[in-house]
Amino acid sequence: MPSYTAPTKDQQFVLHEVLNVSNAGIPGYEDLDRDTTGAILEESAKIAEQVMAPLNVVGDQQGCKLENGIVRTPDGFKAAFDEVRAGGWTALDCDPEYGGQGLPYLIATAVGEQFSAANIAFNMYAGLTHGAYSAIHAHGTDAQKATYLPKMVNCDWTGTMNLTEPHCGTDLGLMRTKAVPQDDGTYKISGQKIFISAGDHDLSENVIHLVLAKIPGGPEGIKGVSLFIVPKFIVKDDGSLGDRNSVSVGKIEKKMGINGNSTCVLDYDDATGFLLGDLHKGMRAMFTMMNEARLGVGLQGFAQAEVAYQNAVAYANDRLQGRDVTGIKNPDGPADPLIVHPDIRRNLMDQKSFIEGGRAFIYWGAQMLDQSHRNNDKDINGLVSLLTPVIKGYLSDKGFDYAVAAQQVYGGHGFIEEWGMSQFARDARITMIYEGANGVQALDLVGRKLATDGGKHVMAFFDLVKSFCKENGEDDTLADIVGPLKDASKDLQAAGMYFMQNGMKNPNNALAGSYDFMHMFGLVCLGLMWGRMAKAATQKLAEGTDDAAFYETKLATARYYMARQLPMTGTHLRRIESGGDTVMALAADQF
Numbered sequence: 001m002p003s004y005t006a007p008t009k010d011q012q013f014v015l016h017e018v019l020n021v022s023n024a025g026i027p028g029y030e031d032l033d034r035d036t037t038g039a040i041l042e043e044s045a046k047i048a049e050q051v052m053a054p055l056n057v058v059g060d061q062q063g064c065k066l067e068n069g070i071v072r073t074p075d076g077f078k079a080a081f082d083e084v085r086a087g088g089w090t091a092l093d094c095d096p097e098y099g100g101q102g103l104p105y106l107i108a109t110a111v112g113e114q115f116s117a118a119n120i121a122f123n124m125y126a127g128l129t130h131g132a133y134s135a136i137h138a139h140g141t142d143a144q145k146a147t148y149l150p151k152m153v154n155c156d157w158t159g160t161m162n163l164t165e166p167h168c169g170t171d172l173g174l175m176r177t178k179a180v181p182q183d184d185g186t187y188k189i190s191g192q193k194i195f196i197s198a199g200d201h202d203l204s205e206n207v208i209h210l211v212l213a214k215i216p217g218g219p220e221g222i223k224g225v226s227l228f229i230v231p232k233f234i235v236k237d238d239g240s241l242g243d244r245n246s247v248s249v250g251k252i253e254k255k256m257g258i259n260g261n262s263t264c265v266l267d268y269d270d271a272t273g274f275l276l277g278d279l280h281k282g283m284r285a286m287f288t289m290m291n292e293a294r295l296g297v298g299l300q301g302f303a304q305a306e307v308a309y310q311n312a313v314a315y316a317n318d319r320l321q322g323r324d325v326t327g328i329k330n331p332d333g334p335a336d337p338l339i340v341h342p343d344i345r346r347n348l349m350d351q352k353s354f355i356e357g358g359r360a361f362i363y364w365g366a367q368m369l370d371q372s373h374r375n376n377d378k379d380i381n382g383l384v385s386l387l388t389p390v391i392k393g394y395l396s397d398k399g400f401d402y403a404v405a406a407q408q409v410y411g412g413h414g415f416i417e418e419w420g421m422s423q424f425a426r427d428a429r430i431t432m433i434y435e436g437a438n439g440v441q442a443l444d445l446v447g448r449k450l451a452t453d454g455g456k457h458v459m460a461f462f463d464l465v466k467s468f469c470k471e472n473g474e475d476d477t478l479a480d481i482v483g484p485l486k487d488a489s490k491d492l493q494a495a496g497m498y499f500m501q502n503g504m505k506n507p508n509n510a511l512a513g514s515y516d517f518m519h520m521f522g523l524v525c526l527g528l529m530w531g532r533m534a535k536a537a538t539q540k541l542a543e544g545t546d547d548a549a550f551y552e553t554k555l556a557t558a559r560y561y562m563a564r565q566l567p568m569t570g571t572h573l574r575r576i577e578s579g580g581d582t583v584m585a586l587a588a589d590q591f
């Protein structure tokens with residue numbers, strides 16, 4: 001049975017020694033001293049380790065069931081959900097006006113890392129609710145906010161996001177669900193939505209569906225889409241629950257992972273809906289929270305790698321196979337533990353350097369989101385928007401890859417369900433798909449974000465890397481960090497230049513390289529993070545610390561990343577510079 005231990009020390013290192021949160025100049029951050037964040041993370045760790053993690057395998061094995069129209073979640077989910085709600089864990093960064101705690105999004109992200117690693121499927125019920133909460137908060141009327149938000153903040157009522165239909169997921173302009181206006185100002189919603197996470201269940205009194213639909217006669221395509229609130233139970237004027245709305249669960253999808261989350265087909269049959277935000281501006285309303293939602297999915301993917309890694313390390317120390325080629329390490333035993341072998345080390349170092357770099361990258365992204373909202377900083381908003389597809393796409397791709405790599409440490413046992421390693425890989429897989437499949441993230445990055453505001457934000461990113469390298473170039477202890485970072489950043493710039501020079505001639509030259517570009521961007525971002533972490537560690541060691549081993553480990557991992565991971569930008573660059581011709585050479589019937 002796998003286990004999870006929240007990495008609070010590493011989390012605190014990023015918050016305080018890398019991001020220096022309490023001096024970041026962001027309103028609300030001044031209260032985030034080490035003791036405060038430590039107290040929050042220690043408490044959330046208890047929930048993650050003791051309440052959520054034990055239900056991870058249960059959720060996977062039992063899945064959700066549809067019985068006489070009612071969706072049942074796995075054993076123990078309801079009691080655990082009540083405990084999480086009662087502890088205020090769903091309300092961390094919600095608006096105090098509606099019962100939230102008003103903490104920065106960064107703190108919700110750090111807690112979310114623990115919760116997603118412990119049990120991603122369980123945590124999605126609150127996660128989807130938070131998305132719906134944010135949409136109503138940003139676009140609702142005062143009356144809508146007063147009706148729904150206080151109940152959604154603590155998940156008395158949960159939420160869903162309904163975009164996907166059988167014939168459209170990426171291309172939502174093809175949507176068919178319709179909303180017919182009624183004389184009383186409401187709408188009748190009809191159509192079918194599929195793959196709706198947390199679509200229905202027995203965890204809350206009401207489910208507030210946010211549904212995209214088209215009003216007949218409105219503009220064609222994506223411009224004719226509006227957003228509606230469609231509650232499972234209509235809320236009466238006094239706030240109590242009234243009639244059951246005509247939305248029903250057609251089925252629960254059987255799927256590869258996240259089985260503890262109810263992924264539903266929802267049938268709307270003249271259901272009563274209430275317009276949320278402006279008419280025909282549904283996509284804009286749905287995507288207001290896109291940066292947060294995508295960062296959240298990157299976090300989920302990365303978190304699966306983290307929990308898988310922890311278990312792989314334990315197994316590598318425990319399992320005895322073969323002998324150390326440089327000399328026996330366990331003379332009293334029949335063999336040495338797996339961890340002596342260089343190839344196992346290579347695998348674990350790949351995982352470790354990704355996980356710690358990825359954590360810093362996501363937290364940095366979350367901090368920038370706070371900065372952009374709380375300081376109304378447009379430049380930072382531009383930078384985090386540029387990096388959002390990288391956070392989502394790169395971290396979820398690699399989160400899956402490293403969950404598989406951790407499985408490999410177990411050999412055949414990794415393939416056997418009893419050991420639990422397959423679940424991490426299966427659960428991580430969805431993060432590459434939903435909230436915009438990763439190929440589409442790469443398109444967004446290259447097709448839209450690079451050129452936004454005349455390329456100002458990508459230049460700002462390169463300036464950050466350049467100034468880091470300049471400031472630290474003279475420091476001998478960081479020489480093997482700064483040099484590779486500089487080289488990788490040059491590769492990334494060269495790829496951007498290639499797109500500028502060749503993408504206009506033929507867009508295939510840019511789009512055939514977009515996936516490589518997203519990955520090389522991710523590599524450089526983690527490179528910058530490792531640079532910052534190495535610098536923090538060097539400073540601490542120079543000051544003197546009684547925890548030198550911790551900081552030396554950071555430096556050694558940074559060096560590994562720079563030597564063994566970051567140079568992969570060169571391969572990506574060569575692939576990009578080979579252009580689109582070889583990619584597009586075959587006719588469709590030649591595949």
Ligand SMILES: Cc1cc2nc3c(=O)[nH]c(=O)nc-3n(C[C@H](O)[C@H](O)[C@H](O)COP(=O)(O)OP(=O)(O)OC[C@H]3O[C@@H](n4cnc5c(N)ncnc54)[C@H](O)[C@@H]3O)c2cc1C
Nearest residue numbers: 161162163164168169170195196197434435436437439440
């Ligand atoms: C378990 C699960 C939970 C989900 N939860 C929700 C939810 O809560 N709410 C919701 O609304 N949806 C949800 N989804 C749907 C999910 O967001 C979509 O599956 C996803 O957006 C992709 O859409 P699609 O499946 O229709 O694939 P398609 O749009 O058909 O895409 C198929 C492939 O083609 C690629 N592709 C598409 N267009 C292009 C293009 N122009 N250029 C290059 N490549 C392209 C995509 O990257 C993808 O790899 C969920 C899905 C699953 C499986």
